[in-house]
Amino acid sequence: MxxxxxxxxxxxxxxxxxxxxxxxxxxxxxxxxxxxxxxxxxxxxxxxxxxxxxxxxxxxxxxxxxxxxxxxxxxxxxxxLARDGKLAPLQQAFHQCHALQCGFCTPGMIMQSASLLTENPHPTEQEIRDGLEGNLCRCTGYQNIVAAVQAAADGTVSSDSTVSADSDESETAGVA
Amino acid sequence: MTITEVGRSRLRKEDAHLITGRSRYTDNITLPGMLHLAMVRSPFAHAKITSIDASAAKSSPGVVAVLTGADVAAEQGSLPNAWPITPDQKAPAHPAIAVDAVAFAGEVVACIIARSAAAARDAVELVDVSYEELPVVLDLEEALKDEVLAHPDLGTNKSATWIFDSGEAGTGKPISEALNGAEVLIERTFYQQRLIPAFMEPRSTLVDPTGEQITVWSATQIPHILRLMLALTLGIPESKVRVIAPDVGGGFGGKLQVTPEEAITVLAARHTGKPCKYTETRSESLMAAHHGRAQVQKVKLAATKDGIVTGLDVHLLADMGAYLGLVTSGVPILGAFMYNSIYKFPAYRFECTNLFTNKAWTDAYRGAGRPEATFAIERLMDELAVELGMDPLELREKNWIKHEEFPFTTVAGLEYDSGNYEAATAKALELFGYDELRAEQVRRREANDPVQLGIGISTFTEMCGLAPSRVLGALSYAAGGWEHAQVRVLPTGNIEVVTGSSAHGQGHETAWSQLVADRLGVPFENVEVLHGDTQTSQRGLDTYGSRSLTVGGMAVLAAADKVIEKAKVVAAHMMEASEEDIEFTDGKFSVKGTDQSTALGEIAFAVFSAHNLPDGFEPNLDSNATFDPQNFSFPHGTHLAAMEVDTETGQVTIRKYVCVDDVGVVVNPLIVEGQVHGGLAQGIAQALYEEAVHDDAGTLVTGSFVDYLVPSAPDLPHFTTARTETPSTTNQLGAKGVGEAGTIASTPAIVNGVLDAVRHLGVKDIKMPCTPSRVWAALEEAKTTGGVQ
Amino acid sequence: MIPSAFDYAAPATVAEALGVLADAGDDVKLLAGGQSLIPVMKLRLADPAMVVDLGRIGELSGVRDDGDALLIGAMTTHHQIATDPLIAEHLPLLAKAAATVADPQVRHRGTFGGALVHADPAGDMPAPVLATDATFILAGPNGERRVAAADFFQGYFTTAVDDGEILTHIRVPKYTGWGAHYEKFTRVAQQWSIVAVAAMVRVEGGTIAEARIGLTNMASTPLRATAVEQALVGAPLTREAIATASAHAAEGTDPASDLNGDAAYRRHLAEVLTKRAVIAAAGL
Missing domain, CATH: 3.10.20.30 (Beta-grasp domain)
Incomplete structure (x- = not known):
């Protein structure tokens, strides 16, 4: 040994x-x-x-x-990642944008997203997708994950517990 | 009742612990004195085990015991197949640990039990197994010949043949008429490649044998079925087994199984008297967890010259792999009723031969039988359109069931309760910009652009809400299709909902809370949903087949209704009124024509204290309900894919993807959209990326995520999703189910789009996945064969 | 998922590392970024008795101006290569190639030298480095020796580095002002190259004055597409001329056949990707 x-x-x-x-x-x-x-x-x-x-x-x-x-x-x-009992913006964004289902990829996704935003605070959708190329998710099809990272980057994460109820016709999920 | 919750995009209750790392997946759980397991697996796809020498492993540091098949032969039983599709179905015995022979590479031949995972892994190398290799049968056409047998003892590779004939069933005409008299006959063979569910959480099982009961934590979709089956398989009284599905990291059908590893972990715990944990590696998971699809479809479509389909004939060869798992044999049958899809065919025949091969066994994978069926018919409709020179949408419209024709009994004998294919298609066309894309397609063709554009169409329906128990009985499935729920009213008026559904990412805690909040008029936040533990949720049939809302959710509503009925009795007593005069709205019981009312919470406390209840009233409001659906539900939709094909490299990219799904009434749009997105990703992955490939010896070549290509974010496009809403009439909510829709619809949309892009260059078909090299090879072949169809 | 047990040393200097290597016997592996080594150890496809971790040797990391060349430490990460301002100015080809390696997390750990010594035919760094005519600086028991890029890659996962030696630096000539592009072809984003082409061109007054082309995964080692290079020199700066020259890309190659495509497909890809790489490098 x-x-x-x-x-x-x-x-x-x-x-x-x-x-x-x-x-x-x-x-x-x-x-x-x-x-x-x-x-x-x-x-x-x-x-x-x-x-x-x-x-x-x-x-x-x-x-x-x-x-x-x-x-x-x-x-x-x-x-x-959460500080003083307060969720980090990305954690809040993942919740708000329904960027997780089974949750298994989520810790890695959030940590990689955080690193991505440190290196590139205002990424395009393509840059977000490329930045997450080393993280697999089998549940979400990535769309809401990308939206969550975008929301965190744009600072549009709210602390509301719901998003508006009329999002059923929207082209994107999550951030209404 | 005021509806404030159903239809609302509530953020999920499930998220808080998952985004902060306070998750409770099985492998996160540790118990005192816990031992670790590692499996010794066969490197050969077919071999006799001539001897096993485990002495070196047993004396390896940290090893407590080694179990071989011989050690547990008397107690391990045979793993269950719950779906003998014919009375004469053949099935090999399926020991958790192979005893005499192995029939696929990856089969467990011994189990190491050690004090640490590292010690267990180290000892795997020290077990000396002698094998006598046997010839392997891997290909379905070869298996059909019965020259090389996957299980020589069975004498054949054929497990069963199952037939549906509309002429015999009385649901339509005989197929022979349609085929013989066909003005146009399209004959094709499609290959549904073998896929791997590839849930993100590798399977893990922890068994605690201490105490009076065996407690099993497992990464499973089916804690209730697992409890029953472990008890039956291992000869343990059901009452002595508790199964807990804690956080479960995805399933997609892949965790709808009673696995060898689960049984072995129970055996190991029983042998050592200590808690034992087994967590598979990803390589083990890809090799030995069940696979999906794997069918050859020989199909004939008969039609008139003006595009009216007159009959469909389907001959399937379905790859069971080496064993029959829980529902392996029934997966093709789930597709049998869907080949006619949304269309009005007068004649239909389906024949499936289930065949054994020396590969990992197949079983449910998202859609289970229905994606295969939908692929075949949607590809055929495109082929027919090409043959007739018709627009593929126009052809579909000519043949589909019109919205005013519902309810409609199909040639496969199902009664479709509702649907509006015209509405979903119109909406999809508008979002897609169909005419503009067709115009661009023409321009690119004329310019001989190296990047060609194609449009893929898939109009689909599926049967969800598995399943009416009487139908399952008629199909020889061993269990029923009901679901159970309990609604408990706590003294504070807060509600606990116990559900037999077993979520592993679907968001039932949120959606069920919404259902109950509306029905009982209590705040969403005051509802707690409990599931996934057979001690808490004693009855249930778990989560698969897009059944949870349409079956499990209905059970929840029925139990809530019973709570209201019970509370009414107490309300009448408290307000000194007659029961007939009590009305219930928005959480309050009131006396008709007065301003007297009392809230559910007040009644709850009165029942709890039980100081003053009506004579003979049992002091609780808790209620149970079991819901057995009377019919399936039939979500449908129209999916459109604009595909770009780089004719220089064969690379395929999705330019635009639009889908309009009709899943009936939606409880939570956010969750529904998430289900669609994820489903699309998996269906697209079948079309373009994923395939389980074996070499000639039966070894899995795509044995890791390096070679089994699960797409990541840059490989998928932004999806445009929308809905139409035609309520189901078979359940009180009008819901239809959404879990599998995206997967079922997207695969043919993508492949139809790829072919549409290159058909004018002479390409007639491309096998899935449509890899760049396959696309390029098809283009090259078309060049040498003249390039004209 | 659990590697075999091994002894571990983390020397602080190259000299110390050489001493450890000298004493370690045959069954030893050098650990650089570990992004290829650790996965194969987890699968037990490699089970060295000893691992010597180079991660504590500060002198092996970083990019330095060295006159007509850049001196790149072997332990410089892919992320550093992709973002370093000196490399961006003088060797944009390396930056572009490094940015395509695996994924961001791997690029944060994986190293330039590690990837070169690993010499995976599908790896993205060897072909660009070959195209630059870099010099490999090896430290060994008998002191330093230098190996030209053309002599460094010897076969599948095999280089000129001998047992007991350590690749310390790579001296890469500057190609300031050259156009550069790395054209990588994969089925999914996070995949080893099926084929990739590294191209650098120097344009002078509407014609290509010089060209350097490296091919990834077209043989057991990275290759120079010398026939293309020769055909490009003096060619007019047009797509047609570049396409004509690129038709030579598969000459002298010997690609493998695997799940991602057979040899014929790879040869075809080499031509298409060479054309695209040169066009992009030339800024057309």
Whole structure:
């Protein structure tokens, strides 16, 4: 058995020091050691993006990093996105635009969208679609996810609990 | 009753925990002392197991036990097939862990039980299994010959043959008349490639055997059916099994199954006395979770010269794969009633042969039988239009059921209760800009533009609301099609709705809250929906087949109505009036002709305290209802796709996609649109991207998301969606179901559009998925064959 | 999903890394960005006894002006290549190609040097680098050695890097003022290239003065489309002339057949994509 390594990682503003096997993936460290089960595993080939977190502020797939590589770094997961009990604009936007159904891709989608908006605060629809090319969703057909990212970028996210009831004829879902 | 909720785009109650990472998918759950499982799977598609040496695995660090088929042969039973479509249907025994032989690559041959997932995985490599390879049968035409057998013991690859004949059934004329006398006969063979449901959450099962009851958490669409089937398969009293479907990350039919892995996890927990968890990898999921579609369709369409269809003859070969899963055998039958679609054919015959092959077994995948049927007829209608030189829409209109002709009994024997194909089509044409796109198509053809434009049409209907129990009985399905609900009134007047539907992304918590809020006149926020735990929701038949609202939702409304009836008795007593004089509106019971009233909440507390109730009144308002539909519901729609084909590379892109769906009365437009979007994505994926491909040895080549191409955001267009609303008359709400509509309609729309773009270049057909290389090859072939149709 | 166990070292300098490599034996893998290595380890298609992580060696990262060339650290990420101002000015081809690699998350972790040493025939960085005539700088037990791009890619997943050596930098000549384009063909966005073409052209007074074309996934290694390059030199800046020259794109190629297309289709694609890449690079 390979010898374990001691790592110190700041995750969602809390510093953790742990002994880990070198082969332990960052996502497994987050889920199994820290109980951060909000970050999910959807594939084993770095395609689906469900495990996306931020490493020092940029999106990475936490299934394609060993925990030892995160030693000394800062990780933000979906669980650290809301601040002071207030949803981040993207979280609110995903809710408002009905950008999730089963919810399994959602943590990764939101984390990648956040990284996308950091790099490009005012993306076009095509830039949003391209920016999410590494995240698979099987429920939504992506349309409402794209709308949610657009809404978050445009600052049109409201805190209302409903959207208008007459959206049934609209060409786009979500933001009425 | 004032309707304030039904029809309103309520944001979902389900979202809060999912957008903050407080999700509770099965793999997120950990129990004290929990052991981890890893499966040893066969690398061969067909082989005898001659020996298994697990000694090295057993002594590997952290390993607690290794189970082989021989170890559990006496207790594992045979996994269930609930749909013997004919009395003489053949089915191989289906042990959860293979005992003597394997019949597809990926079949479980042993299970490692270890203290950590890593230890379990490490030990997989150490199990030494000796196989004697057997010849494989993979292709349906080959399977039909019975030269190589998927299961030599069965003596044949044919599981069953099922026939519907309108002449014999008395629903139409004999097909022979139509075929013999046809002025025009279109004969085609279509291939429904094998697909993989590819839900985003890999399957996971956690079993806790401690205590008096076995508790099973599983990523399943069917907690109720799973409970019953695990009990029957493993010989455990049903009362000793509790199944919980916590957050479930999508299913699309793929989690409508009683899986080997679920049974094995129960066996492992029983053997060790400890909680055991198994979570599959994506590679395992693609290889061993059931697949869908996989049919060869040989079809003949007879018509007159002026475009009146006179008959349809369908011969199907359906790939069961290696085993019959829960409803494997019935999937083609679900399509049998849909080939005539929205049209008035006088004669129809359907014959399906179910065949075994050495591949993963097939079963329900979004639409299950109906997408295949719709594809065939919508492709045929385009082919007929080309043959006759007619506009494909005009041809469809000539043959479809007019809105004034409903209710209409079809040649397949179904009674369509309502529909308005003219209205949906007119709206779609307007949104699409049909005439302008046709004009552009002509311009591009004339200019010999390297990027050609095509217009694909799909007018469809489907049967939803599975299903009237008597119909299922007539089709030899083992269970019924009812759904159950309970409405509980808490002392505060808040409402708990317990539903037998089992949502895994559909938003039932929100929609059912809307239904009950309207019916009981309570605030949306005051309704809580409970589901997915057989201990809470004791009765149910779960979620699939676009059934939840039209069956489950009706059960909820029926239970709410019973609450009102019970509360009326108490209201009359409290206000010293006779029951006949009590009216209920907007959450208040009032005495006719007076200003006296009392709210449901007040009655709830009075019932809770029980200090002063009518004599003999049982002190609760809770009510149960079971709803069994009398008919299916028939959503329909018109989908139009403008397709661009780059003739230099074969690349296909969707320029514009418009769909107008008629799903009847809509409870929550936001949720309905979401269902349509997702359905479209999956139907488009069949047309353009996805295919499960095996090599000659039966190994899955598309064994990861690197090769099994699920489209991502840049691969799909913005959809223009709209609705018409023709209420169903078979349920009190007028709803029809929407879960599968997009998937069923979009595949033929896309393929028809691709062909329309290149047909003038001599291309007659392209197999799905229409990959660039296939499109290019078809164009090249057309060049060498002269390019004229 | 769970790799085999391995020993792990994360040296802080190249010298230290070489020392670790020297002691590590045969069964060792260098970990750069890990975006190709970790997936194959998860599938247990690779199970090295030791992994040497280059991620802590600061000197391997970044882009530096080096006179007539840019000196690019092997651990520079695809994202950095795609967004670096020096690269945008002098080597836009690399920026354009890097922006097509996999997806944003992978580009944040995956490295330029890692992709080159991995040498996947369908990878997007080798063909552009080959087209630039870059020089690979390798550190080894006997000091530094330099390998020309033409000699670097030797076969499927095989390069000139020997056991015990580390690719530290890639010195890429500047092509300031050249038009550049990377034309990538896939079935879905997040896919390895079925075929891709890297093109750089220098236009002078209405004719193409110089051209450099690299082909992705047209053989077991990246290729130069030399026949096209020769045909383009001196050609007028017209679509017709470019199309005529691009008809040579498949000469000398040996593409594989797979699910995405057979060899004949790939040869055809090479011609079409070369035409498109050159037209785009020339700004037509």
């Amino acid at each position: 390979a010898s374990s390594k001691t790592i110190t990682v700041e995750v969602d503003d809390v510093s953790y020091t742990d002994d880990v096997e070198p082969r332990l993936l960052l996502v497994q460290y987050l889920r199994e050691r820290l109980g951060k089960t909000g970050t999910l595993i959807g594939c084993d080939t770095t395609n689906c993006g469900a495990c996306t977190v931020h490493l020092d502020g940029v999106s990475v797939k936490s299934c394609t990093m060993f925990a030892v590589q995160a030693d000394g770094h800062n990780v933000t997961t979906i669980e650290g």
